[in-house]
Amino acid sequence: MSDFQGRVFMLLDPELIKMIAIKNFDHFTDRRPTFWNSNAKNPKTILNRTLFTLSGNNWRNMRATLSPAFTGSKMRLMFELVLECCENMVRHYRKQLTDSSSVEYDMKDIFSRFTNDVIATCAFGIRVDSLKNPNNDFFINGKKTTRFQMLSVFWRVFAINLFPRITDALGIELIAREQLEYFSELILKAMETRNSKNIVRPDMIHLLMEARKGVLKHQHQRENEQNDGFATVRESEIGQAQTNFKMMDVDMVAQCSIFFTAGFDTVSSCLMFLVYELTINPDVQQRLYAEVLQTAKEHEGLPLSYESLQNMKYMDMCVSESLRLWPPIPLVDRLCVSDYRVDDGRLHFTIEKGAGISIPIHGLHRDSRYFPDPERFDPERFNDRNKVCINMGAYLPFGVGPRNCIGSRFALMEVKAIVYHMSMNFRFVRTENTPVPMKLTNRSASMGSDRDVIVALQLRKNE
Known part of the structure; x- marks a missing residue:
């Protein structure tokens, strides 16, 4: 098939996907520049500097520089920041519920506010409370940044691809200039303050500052990280960073911006869909709750640890x-x-x-050849016995090969942590407003429901 950028090959065979995207990655190192101008000269341009959009050696250098910031040990440093957001969310909704009440909420909305607060504290080093203060500047600008409506996306992508010089001169990108400048100012001020006052905070800005100095790379060479899920790609698979590679301020702004854009909507949607499935599958929800109780019991009143979260097998199966x-x-x-x-x-x-490759993840995940009865939510597919039989060329939730999602560890930690705390305190209850069956929207460029996903929260009593 083809589009306005040229010929595209759609890959439907898992073995061919692994051969092209992993084994012979050197032939397919780049992404297709569909929504950014890869030749932009405007110094204010941000998106073409992100890890997602970089190509060739520029990508290799940036990936090798950033990879040490996303290891399991670095996630442990940020885990306490995530826990603070989880506990704050639980307190907020506990105050709204009585022992006998059951209140309906839009799951996308509440999890968007949660992921907003997590990214604010973990990536930008600021604390906001989007539950208590729903119209804070960070949340409003975040919503505008990730509100990719189809018509708006179409015209911006159309203009960037057909009139690259004009859009570059005008500073037109997929994300509006106003939002990019807002986040850029936040990041640059945070870095200036930390440098001048020697402030150290275990968040993404700190890790990027350390990565720019080369400190993380040196530490990474001494670490023997344990694979705790979707591991970051080994540097040997992508090539070593060049010794003369320098990460400029604008590059750091770009990485924080894409971290927000990639994490805000995708993680909140992931949580929305997961809670929806737990709601309409109460037997699964109850089994997960049993594992949550057992984990809490083992902690004897102490806060959840990163290691314990990683060891929750049924949680991992559900996610x-x-x-x-x-x-x-x-x-x-x-x-x-x-x-x-x-x-x-x-x-x-x-x-x-110059030809493109397209891998239909959603189609592969719903293919009965690889997942029997594919429309059914069945966590047992991922138990110890069954998961070894899954063709990993057909299961690609975070992409495939060296250009997979570098933030997968962080995303999984965030999802599991809030589901643990919510499941401990609330039961997810189906109501007449819960959209069953779920229907996907065709009005957005990202994955989402065609209407609000309404679920009731009910306080758990001594069960």
């Missing part, structure tokens, strides 16, 4: 199955950077340089 049914990104792409000959004994053709 993994929800990501299968409702992957945050329904499709990923790659750009062929040098001619590639496909010859696996069945297929014989050439993917020319």
Whole structure:
């Protein structure tokens, strides 16, 4: 097939996906520049500097520089910040409920506010309370940043691709200039304050500042990280960062901006879909609650630890199955950077340089050849016995190969932590306003429901 950028190959075979996106990654190192100008010269341009959009050696250098900031040990440093947001959210809704009440809430809205507060504290080093203060500047600008309505996206992408010089001169990007400047000012002021006052805070700005100094890279070489889920890519798979690579202020702003854009909507949607499935599958919800109680009992009143969260097997099974049914990104792409000959004994053709590759994650996750009865929410697919049988070329919730999501560890930690705390305190109850069956929207470029996902919260008593 083809689009306005040229020829595109749709990959439907998991083995071919692994061969192209992993084994022969050197032929497909870049993403297709669909919503950014890869040749932008405007110094205020942000999006073409992010890890998501960089290409070639620029991407390799940035990925190798940032990878040490996303290891399990660094996630442990930020775990307390995430816990603060979880506990604040639980306190807020406990105050609104009595022992006998059951109150309906829009799950997308409450989890958008939660992820906003997590990103504010973990990425930007500021504390906001989007539950108590729903119209705070950070939340409002965040909503505007990630409100990718189809018509607006279409015209911006259309203009960027057809009139790159004009849009570059005017500073037009997918995200409005007003929001980019707002977040840029926050980040630059935070870095200036920390440098002048020697402030150390275990958040993303600190990790980026350390990465720029090369401190994290040196530490990373001494660490022997344990794979705790979707591990970050080893530097040996992407090439070492160049010794003369320098991360400028604008590069740091770009990484924080994409961290917000990627984490705000995708994580809140992931939580919305997961709670929806727990609501309409009360037996699964009850089993998860039992594991939560057991974990809390083992802590003897102490706060949840990062290690205990990673050891919750049924929690991981539920999250993994929800990501299968409702992957945050329904499709990923790659750009062929040098001619590639496909010859696996069945297929014989050439993917020319400049052609695109498209991998339909949502379609693969719903394919009965790889997941029997694919429309059913069944966490048992991911138990110890069954998960080893899953073709990992057909299960790609965080992308595939060296260009997978660098923040997957953080996203999983965030999702599991809030589900743990919410499940401990509340029962998720289906009402007549809960959208069953779930229908996806066609009005947004991201994964979402076509109407509000309403679920009632009910305080748990001594069960």
